[in-house]
Amino acid sequence: MKSLIKKPVSSTCCAPAQEAVAQCCAKVSKNVAGCHD
Amino acid sequence: MQPSKHNILSQVAGSDSWLLVNLLSGQADLLDPLTATRFLRGEYAPELAAKGYLVDPAEEATRYAAAKAKFAADQKDDEVQLFFVPSYACNFGCSYCFQDEYAPQQTHDPDAVIDAFFSYVDDTFAGRKKYVTLFGGEPLLDTPKNRKVVQKLLDGTKARGLDLAIVTNGYSLASYVPLLQTGRLREVQVTLDGSRAMHDKRRSLKGGGKTFDPVVAGIDAALDAGLTVNLRAVLDKENLADFGNLAHFAIEKGWTERPNFKTQVGRNYELHHCQTNNTRLYTRLSLWEDMYQLIERDPEILRFYRPAYSISRFLFDEGRLPDPLFDSCPATKTEWAFDATGAIYPCTANVGKAGEELGTFYPARSLQQAVVDDWSGRDVTSIAACSSCSQQLACGGGCGAVSKSWKGTIRGSDCRPVKELLGLGTALYGQREL
Numbered sequence: 001m002k003s004l005i006k007k008p009v010s011s012t013c014c015a016p017a018q019e020a021v022a023q024c025c026a027k028v029s030k031n032v033a034g035c036h037d
Numbered sequence: 038m039q040p041s042k043h044n045i046l047s048q049v050a051g052s053d054s055w056l057l058v059n060l061l062s063g064q065a066d067l068l069d070p071l072t073a074t075r076f077l078r079g080e081y082a083p084e085l086a087a088k089g090y091l092v093d094p095a096e097e098a099t100r101y102a103a104a105k106a107k108f109a110a111d112q113k114d115d116e117v118q119l120f121f122v123p124s125y126a127c128n129f130g131c132s133y134c135f136q137d138e139y140a141p142q143q144t145h146d147p148d149a150v151i152d153a154f155f156s157y158v159d160d161t162f163a164g165r166k167k168y169v170t171l172f173g174g175e176p177l178l179d180t181p182k183n184r185k186v187v188q189k190l191l192d193g194t195k196a197r198g199l200d201l202a203i204v205t206n207g208y209s210l211a212s213y214v215p216l217l218q219t220g221r222l223r224e225v226q227v228t229l230d231g232s233r234a235m236h237d238k239r240r241s242l243k244g245g246g247k248t249f250d251p252v253v254a255g256i257d258a259a260l261d262a263g264l265t266v267n268l269r270a271v272l273d274k275e276n277l278a279d280f281g282n283l284a285h286f287a288i289e290k291g292w293t294e295r296p297n298f299k300t301q302v303g304r305n306y307e308l309h310h311c312q313t314n315n316t317r318l319y320t321r322l323s324l325w326e327d328m329y330q331l332i333e334r335d336p337e338i339l340r341f342y343r344p345a346y347s348i349s350r351f352l353f354d355e356g357r358l359p360d361p362l363f364d365s366c367p368a369t370k371t372e373w374a375f376d377a378t379g380a381i382y383p384c385t386a387n388v389g390k391a392g393e394e395l396g397t398f399y400p401a402r403s404l405q406q407a408v409v410d411d412w413s414g415r416d417v418t419s420i421a422a423c424s425s426c427s428q429q430l431a432c433g434g435g436c437g438a439v440s441k442s443w444k445g446t447i448r449g450s451d452c453r454p455v456k457e458l459l460g461l462g463t464a465l466y467g468q469r470e471l
Contacts, residue, residue, distance in 0.1 A: 001082065001085075003088075005356060
């Protein structure tokens with residue numbers, strides 16, 4: 001096993017929620033094909 | 038101890054290594070073939086427990102609830118994107134338009150509607166971080182009436198300290214740049230579907246007419262003026278092979294070196310109705326499989342565009358995992374849409390679609406709270422199909438509008454092929470680790 005985590009991990013979350021949403025939606029990309037797909 | 042419900046095990050594309058990810062514990066590991074085989078057989082190495090891949094179910098349920106509560110709290114504090122559609126009129130006749138069946142709508146006096154929109158925003162979203170996005174149709178049509186509307190939205194947002202973003206086809210962008218510079222413009226999204234011939238074939242003017250050169254002139258003018266341009270390409274089997282040409286065009290133009298230039302890709306897909314030429318459409322997976330092959334042949338594309346491959350790019354760029362994604366549908370949570378008829382909609386996917394209205398902001402205010410609650414309660418904990426899915430915290434349940442269009446319910450799943458995308462993304466971005 002080789003860890004790919006290079007930064008400390010908290011028990012639940014380690015990044016602002018904004019970044020989680022940003023996985024799917026760049027902010028202005030929240031138009032049809034950017035976010036909803 | 039037993040395996041976590043949130044373990045995602047993916048074979049790395051073109052490799053005998055495997056990726057093991059757990060969004061709830063925040064861990065990601067590469068497994069050699071023997072360890073992966075044992076894992077699949079239910080034989081677990083001791084260190085798997087320390088990393089949250091093996092869990093006490095009750096303890097994991099507690100962590101899940103805590104993570105869900107944090108997600109919900111953060112979402113309430115997140116910035117809201119408020120779309121405003123002054124008109125569904127458009128000068129383009131794109132071969133894949135999803136609004137082509139929208140009926141022309143009765144509109145009111147634009148000044149009165151925009152005043153009512155800002156008044157509604159002031160009252161309803163007071164205290165929330167927010168910005169406005171101008172959407173269409175085509176919001177930058179080159180007419181005096183449109184310029185007046187854009188001016189009023191630029192002034193209205195600026196007066197409130199709000200940013201304005203614009204989604205445009207880019208045809209008249211160059212002529213609008215001086216006006217846009219007077220506002221708080223966050224970014225302009227423009228679409229090019231490939232190099233000149235391909236773009237002109239797919240995104241012509243209504244009735245015919247080339248558009249590539251005016252759009253490129255608009256991008257140049259916007260970048261030169263310091264405005265942020267978000268360049269989007271809508272891809273299907275017709276134009277994917279040409280995507281590299283678009284990338285090289287942008288690189289040669291120097292766009293990719295500009296700090297105010299970014300890119301995104303949209304998949305051409307059926308949102309509300311079937312397309313006539315739907316054999317050219319990719320599935321959610323096949324697009325990214327073909328993109329992977331394209332990038333393997335032409336890695337320079339990555340200077341122009343770096344696909345996310347679910348959470349892969351984030352993982353290898355950041356050296357950590359993103360937060361668990363309990364909800365990928367922003368509708369009525371961090372996104373609302375308003376149009377010139379005075380109607381309120383959940384999001385851009387359904388703004389203007391008959392029957393999707395949530396209420397009105399003009400001439401009178403109304404809101405169907407039960408429908409709003411149905412949208413706002415949608416997350417992976419309220420979608421039955423998500424509850425047993427190990428990929429739920431990377432997928433987020435997908436799009437509520439797609440689920441409603443094709444399954445008849447907001448609370449249906451709209452699945453992402455997370456496992457397969459992680460296999461491709463690890464091969465693409467994790468080379469140094471393999």
